[in-house]
Each structure stands twice: as C-alpha cells, then as structure tokens.
Amino acid sequence: MHYYDFSIKQLEDKATELLIEFDKERLEKTKPLDVYEVIEKCLGVPYDWKYLTPDQSVLGATAFSDGYFWAWPESTYREGMMPYKVGVEKGTILIDTTLTEGDNRGRENFTVMHEVFHQRLHRKCFRDEGRNYMHQTYSRTIDGNIRCASYALKIIERQANACAAAFLMPADLTKQIYEEKYRSAGFTRYNYGFMWNLIKDMSDDFNVSKQAMSYRLQNLGLIDENEENLLK
Structure with a gap:
C-alpha cells in the first residue's frame, strides 16, 4: 500500500476544493446538507445502505475494485444468523443502515464524507488489480480513535477524518x-x-x-x- 503524506493545510485545501466544486456558499454560511448529493455531483459513483456488521463496528465501506462484501440481514445478531454476499462495482460506497435509523444524521454525514475523501485521496492506495479491495471504516475510526492494523491505514484514516471535518465544518x-x-x-x-x-x-x-x-x-x-x- 502506498499513501501520500499530506500536511494539515493540504488536507484543509482538499476539503475546500470539494466545497467549491459542490457548493461554495457553504464556505460562508451554514446550510442544510444532503451528503449523498456530494457523491452524485462530485464523484458519480454508486452508493447503497446495508447492515455491514451486526454490532455496528463498521459504519462505512468503499470498493476500490469490483468484488463483493458480506452484509447482514439485521442490525443485531441472533443465533444462527449468517451474512450474505453483496456484489459491488468499483467505486461503490456502502453506508451502514443503522445510521439512517434514529437520531444519527451527524454520524451519517461524517461517515459518508469520510468515504468520499477515501475516493478523492486514496484510490491509488488500493489499485492492485489482482485483489478485491473493500476498505472498511470502523466506528471507532470516525470519532477519533484509530482502529486499524498498519501504519499506512492509520495515516489514510486520519486523512479522511481531517478532510471530512474540514468539509462539514469549514x-x-x-x-x-x-x-x-x-x-x-x-x-x-x-x-x-x-x-x-x-x-x-x-x-x-x-x-x-x-x-x-x-x-x-x-x-x-x-x-x-x-x-x-x-x-x-
């Protein structure tokens, strides 16, 4: 895996670039936001909602190649329940369905923008054509605690977090x-x-x-x- 060592200013600039592309008025005033419009207008990739885990440990996922992902039929595990295979095309963003249920709009917005910036910043980090790359975003990752194994993954998680924060809160x-x-x-x-x-x-x-x-x-x-x- 290769990653780019962006400075804090560069990450802020990346977020500003996307804000200008999407709606530059958001740099000057707060407005209602539909983060899925950002995907549609600025990325043009598919997105969907699935129960990604039965314990909400994974809130988002991005497919960097065609492949599949294991989803669950419900948000809470019951004895005997099994995951099922979901086919995804390259670029697909998956968001955990639980974020659309109850009072989770803030976490949903941050998770979606986190995945958006993986698409903007990290496509080349996962371009090995011989592997099925489905990058998962753990629930602890988006609220400040890094939960991933390698140093490179920690770096790209921090980068996606920083850009999501800068986009949502200029x-x-x-x-x-x-x-x-x-x-x-x-x-x-x-x-x-x-x-x-x-x-x-x-x-x-x-x-x-x-x-x-x-x-x-x-x-x-x-x-x-x-x-x-x-x-x-």
Missing part, C-alpha cells in the same frame, strides 16, 4: 460562528454548561454530531482538552 466559518456565539454570551471560557450548549448549537448548525464538533473546535484551537472532554 475552518473560517466555524471560527466565525464560534466567536459570535461566545462573545454574545458574556460567560467566562470555563463555564461548562454554556460550552456544552454552544457545542450542541454548532453541531446542529453544521449538521454534525456533538462529538465531531467538539473535536473540530479543539483541533482549531478554540477549546481546550478539558472542554472537549465534557462530552465524553
């Missing part, structure tokens, strides 16, 4: 809205009740989970580790 706009909400409140920086509500409000504004917004604010230097931990 740096300048995120900073602007944070500062506006923070200044208007008049509280001290360490009022945790206020910070929790601020993170919740901003996660709603940007169509992401509270955890994703918390990580983004920390990575942009707007909140410290103690404030980020208040959501755990």
Whole structure:
C-alpha cells in the first residue's frame, strides 16, 4: 500500500476544493446538507445502505475494485444468523443502515464524507488489480480513535477524518460562528454548561454530531482538552 503524506493545510485545501466544486456558499454560511448529493455531483459513483456488521463496528465501506462484501440481514445478531454476499462495482460506497435509523444524521454525514475523501485521496492506495479491495471504516475510526492494523491505514484514516471535518465544518466559518456565539454570551471560557450548549448549537448548525464538533473546535484551537472532554 502506498499513501501520500499530506500536511494539515493540504488536507484543509482538499476539503475546500470539494466545497467549491459542490457548493461554495457553504464556505460562508451554514446550510442544510444532503451528503449523498456530494457523491452524485462530485464523484458519480454508486452508493447503497446495508447492515455491514451486526454490532455496528463498521459504519462505512468503499470498493476500490469490483468484488463483493458480506452484509447482514439485521442490525443485531441472533443465533444462527449468517451474512450474505453483496456484489459491488468499483467505486461503490456502502453506508451502514443503522445510521439512517434514529437520531444519527451527524454520524451519517461524517461517515459518508469520510468515504468520499477515501475516493478523492486514496484510490491509488488500493489499485492492485489482482485483489478485491473493500476498505472498511470502523466506528471507532470516525470519532477519533484509530482502529486499524498498519501504519499506512492509520495515516489514510486520519486523512479522511481531517478532510471530512474540514468539509462539514469549514475552518473560517466555524471560527466565525464560534466567536459570535461566545462573545454574545458574556460567560467566562470555563463555564461548562454554556460550552456544552454552544457545542450542541454548532453541531446542529453544521449538521454534525456533538462529538465531531467538539473535536473540530479543539483541533482549531478554540477549546481546550478539558472542554472537549465534557462530552465524553
């Protein structure tokens, strides 16, 4: 496997490029988002929803070649239940069906964009024509904890995470809205009740989970580790 060692700025720039291609107004204001429109407009690849695992340990998958994937008939394992084979064509993005059920829109959006950036950044990492490459995104990967074996896989997971965050929460706009909400409140920086509500409000504004917004604010230097931990 080969991968490109992008800098943080380069990853932010990759996300900005896709934002401009998809809808450049999103760099200046928050708007409702259908992440599947990004796939349709900017990638033109198939996508589908399946129960990828019976314990939600895998939330997304990307096919870098024609092949197959083992899916499950239900979201929860029952004794005797077996997976079934799903044929996929090169480029297909699969999203775990559980993300479409209940209040999971933020996690769904992040998972989809994570897979989108695997398509944009990492196709050449999986181009061995003699193998069936189906890259899986573990649930722990998208919320900050890397769960994969090799160093190269850890790098590309971090890259997809960084780009997904930068696309969904553009740096300048995120900073602007944070500062506006923070200044208007008049509280001290360490009022945790206020910070929790601020993170919740901003996660709603940007169509992401509270955890994703918390990580983004920390990575942009707007909140410290103690404030980020208040959501755990």
